[in-house]
Amino acid sequence: MAATQNSRNDMTEECAECESETAHSVSLQIRTESTKAENAQFSREPYRVSTCLVCGHEAALRMNNA
Secondary structure, eight states, X not given: OOXXXXXXXXXXXXXXXXXXXXXXXXXXXXXXXXXXXXXXXGOEEEEEEEEETTTOOEEEEETTOO
């Protein structure tokens, strides 16, 4: 996944919705994967979340997959 940084501190990436390279807001989030309350504390995983600043499309990639 190639990315470059522009002057607004946003990342430029390929957007699946726009079908072109656009500015994206990129963050890391800890997300809970379990729907069961008793397992929720053990099912948190890091995700790289990229949101297109043109169309709003969000893509999330789990970071610890091999």
